Amino acid sequence: MSAAKEPLPLLQIEEAVKRFPMPQGILDRLAGRPPRAVNALNGVNLAVRRGETVGIVGESGCGKSTLARCLVRLHELDDGRIRFDGKDVAEYRGAERRAFNRRVQMIFQDPYSSLNPRMRVRQILGEALSVHRVRPPAEIPGRIAELLELVRLPQDAADRFPHEFSGGQRQRIGIARALAVEPDVLVADELVSALDVSVQAQVVNLLLQLQEELHLTVVFVAHDLRLVRHISHRVAVMYLGKVIEVGPTEALFTAPRHPYTKALLDAAPELDPTRRTRVAAARGELPSPLDLPQGCLFNTRCPHAFDRCFAERPILTPRGPEHRAACHLTDFGLPQADPASVAAVAAPAPLSL
Amino acid sequence: MSAALDTGSAPALSVRDLSTTFQTPRGPVTAVDAVSFDVMPGEVLGLVGESGSGKSVTLRSLMRLVHAPGTVSGAVSWKGRDLVAMSAPELRKVRGGEIAMIFQEPTSALNPVLTVGLQIEENLKAHTSLDRSARRKRAIELLDLVGIPAAASRLDDYPHQFSGGMRQRVMIAIALASDPKLLLADEPTTALDVTIQDQILKLILDLRDRFAMSVVLVTHDLGVVAATCDRMAVMYAGRIVESGPVVDLFREPHHAYTRGLLGSVPRGGAERTQLLSIEGTPPSLAAIPPGCAFNPRCSFATEVCRRDRPALAAYAPGRFVACHHHTEVAAAGTAVAA
Numbered sequence: 001m002s003a004a005k006e007p008l009p010l011l012q013i014e015e016a017v018k019r020f021p022m023p024q025g026i027l028d029r030l031a032g033r034p035p036r037a038v039n040a041l042n043g044v045n046l047a048v049r050r051g052e053t054v055g056i057v058g059e060s061g062c063g064k065s066t067l068a069r070c071l072v073r074l075h076e077l078d079d080g081r082i083r084f085d086g087k088d089v090a091e092y093r094g095a096e097r098r099a100f101n102r103r104v105q106m107i108f109q110d111p112y113s114s115l116n117p118r119m120r121v122r123q124i125l126g127e128a129l130s131v132h133r134v135r136p137p138a139e140i141p142g143r144i145a146e147l148l149e150l151v152r153l154p155q156d157a158a159d160r161f162p163h164e165f166s167g168g169q170r171q172r173i174g175i176a177r178a179l180a181v182e183p184d185v186l187v188a189d190e191l192v193s194a195l196d197v198s199v200q201a202q203v204v205n206l207l208l209q210l211q212e213e214l215h216l217t218v219v220f221v222a223h224d225l226r227l228v229r230h231i232s233h234r235v236a237v238m239y240l241g242k243v244i245e246v247g248p249t250e251a252l253f254t255a256p257r258h259p260y261t262k263a264l265l266d267a268a269p270e271l272d273p274t275r276r277t278r279v280a281a282a283r284g285e286l287p288s289p290l291d292l293p294q295g296c297l298f299n300t301r302c303p304h305a306f307d308r309c310f311a312e313r314p315i316l317t318p319r320g321p322e323h324r325a326a327c328h329l330t331d332f333g334l335p336q337a338d339p340a341s342v343a344a345v346a347a348p349a350p351l352s353l
Numbered sequence: 354m355s356a357a358l359d360t361g362s363a364p365a366l367s368v369r370d371l372s373t374t375f376q377t378p379r380g381p382v383t384a385v386d387a388v389s390f391d392v393m394p395g396e397v398l399g400l401v402g403e404s405g406s407g408k409s410v411t412l413r414s415l416m417r418l419v420h421a422p423g424t425v426s427g428a429v430s431w432k433g434r435d436l437v438a439m440s441a442p443e444l445r446k447v448r449g450g451e452i453a454m455i456f457q458e459p460t461s462a463l464n465p466v467l468t469v470g471l472q473i474e475e476n477l478k479a480h481t482s483l484d485r486s487a488r489r490k491r492a493i494e495l496l497d498l499v500g501i502p503a504a505a506s507r508l509d510d511y512p513h514q515f516s517g518g519m520r521q522r523v524m525i526a527i528a529l530a531s532d533p534k535l536l537l538a539d540e541p542t543t544a545l546d547v548t549i550q551d552q553i554l555k556l557i558l559d560l561r562d563r564f565a566m567s568v569v570l571v572t573h574d575l576g577v578v579a580a581t582c583d584r585m586a587v588m589y590a591g592r593i594v595e596s597g598p599v600v601d602l603f604r605e606p607h608h609a610y611t612r613g614l615l616g617s618v619p620r621g622g623a624e625r626t627q628l629l630s631i632e633g634t635p636p637s638l639a640a641i642p643p644g645c646a647f648n649p650r651c652s653f654a655t656e657v658c659r660r661d662r663p664a665l666a667a668y669a670p671g672r673f674v675a676c677h678h679h680t681e682v683a684a685a686g687t688a689v690a691a
Binding site: 208 | 403516558629631635
């Protein structure tokens with residue numbers, strides 16, 4: 001896609017903010033302390049084009065699942081907006097809202113709790129079809145048969161209950177349910193992380209095939225870097241509720257431009273036993289989302305942090321074709337021009353025994 | 354690390370025909386079926402498999418941590434003594450002493466109402482002759498050793514005051530308190546984020562070097578095996594189907610299941626292509642197919658595989674496989690299917 005006449009992105013997330021207030025104890029209230037909140041999303045910017053797969057990666061607590069839930073409006077944003085087809089989704093009402101709900105579908109992580117155990121597969125799929133009135137009632141049985149074939153499940157699956165299926169098969173039912181209403185966008189939150197490795201591959205293969213067949217746009221949220229690399233056209237890396245780097249998959253994985261992305265990639269164990277390292281890639285742990293660091297969110301763990309990182313929060317700036325990173329250093333891997341400006345941050349790693 | 358079974362050095366732990374059977378209302382279920390392996394001094398052995406393959410039960414069976422109606426048979430030889438036949442009081446000295454164990458879920462393995470200092474000292478009291486003040490000093494040293502910052506001030510904190518990664522460090526400190534010679538680790542990093550997993554795995558390797566411990570690491574993650582283990586044993590339906598040095602197994606798997614597992618994991622360079630998946634799902638332990646347990650999912654299977662169960666046999670020094678067609682599997686290579 002050329003930058004010159006870029007079509008409008010299908011989904012556009014602008015400065016999305018989501019906070020979850022914490023319950024406040026009576027002592028805090030009496031003392032007049034302000035209520036605290038978990039800062040789940042702290043100004044997320046991301047665009048998703050029609051037909052592409054965007055991977056969202058990050059560690060637990062980075063806000064990736066919250067973002068996925070905001071995309072399908074399971075949560076409403078506190079600030080910022082999400083545009084779908086150019087229009088703010090918060091403004092959708094009535095029939096428009098229903099159409100949005102149909103066009104953006106979510107597949108959940110846990111294939112055990114996301115399907116109603118008391119409903120047969122026929123009812124699970126039929127409910128989606130009748131709620132959105134995508135097919136007249138007479139055509140529903142035929143459509144159910146079609147959907148089962150689409151996700152490679154036997155036809156007799158329709159009359160069985162979710163507990164009669166394995167985890168991988170259940171995830172196929174979840175995919176069929178999402179596809180039943182012919183959506184434009186699939187939001188998959190940790191689609192395969194509950195499954196065994198050999199079964200993961202089956203579901204990933206199915207998703208890749210379906211995307212080609214049905215020209216789906218996919219937002220693939222996962223913590224597994226190898227999987228995201230395999231499946232995505234573009235990848236966004238999140239840290240403490242912000243996208244800190246976004247770019248084409250290959251560029252981001254081979255030449256990361258944010259120290260956190262680099263640490264994340266280095267920490268993921270290599271599949272090649274001849275290429276081992278003995279030094280941990282990242283030091284420290286994620287700060288509490290209740291008290292965000294001043295300045296750059298990664299400054300508590302960054303080996304390259306200098307005084308500006310503690311004063312000013314960097315924004316996403318261009319690093320290459322479609323590649324942006326939120327870091328004050330443009331070439332953090334290279335020696336600094338002015339070492340005096342780099343604060344002494346080479347604190348001993350916790351593992352140097 | 355020379356780790357072949359036929360090298361001169363004696364293994365630290367030697368397991369022969371270990372079987373664990375659970376009596377269920379629907380008949381006995383064999384979770385671990387005649388498993389044999391050795392662990393050399395200072396070696397990290399990876400037990401790899403999917404859920405239900407018996408890898409965790411194997412680890413627990415080594416120390417007879419299997420509740421009734423489970424029964425353990427076979428021989429686990431540790432320093433010339435058989436842990437399976439040992440009396441309960443004797444076994445208690447070995448458990449948490451010479452052989453320590455860490456678990457997947459530090460949150461549920463630690464006692465939530467005792468301070469971490471007390472939980473470390475508990476182990477020191479059971480397995481060392483240190484007095485109260487020496488125990489406290491040693492507890493601080495141990496917390497420091499596993500990389501907990503400001504160890505002295507964290508001793509009186511409770512588990513909930515630590516993050517997941519720090520709790521796993523506490524559990525390792527408890528395990529190290531008795532100066533173990535063998536560490537049994539059951540999915541120690543599965544519940545952790547990737548940067549924390551990396552820190553913990555490297556900590557375990559450093560401690561292995563420092564204390565000349567052997568480690569048995571149970572995991573489902575081939576990346577973890579590639580990054581930490583010297584030798585690996587792949588389990589399927591309660592049996593070891595292939596074992597050998599990690600580097601060799603990754604380069605040239607001889608069992609179709611190992612090959613399938615390696616192909617199921619995406620690697621860089623072949624983005625958005627179909628992965629080499631394994632059709633079907635692992636069998637229920639109550640209904641293991643006759644012949645080779647893997648035959649219904651195996652693309653190399655023939656009549657003999659449906660009839661005779663292949664035994665784990667050596668085909669090269671230090672490499673074992675239980676497959677009728679292992680040369681064909683090896684010849685098929687590890688290339689990801691197009």
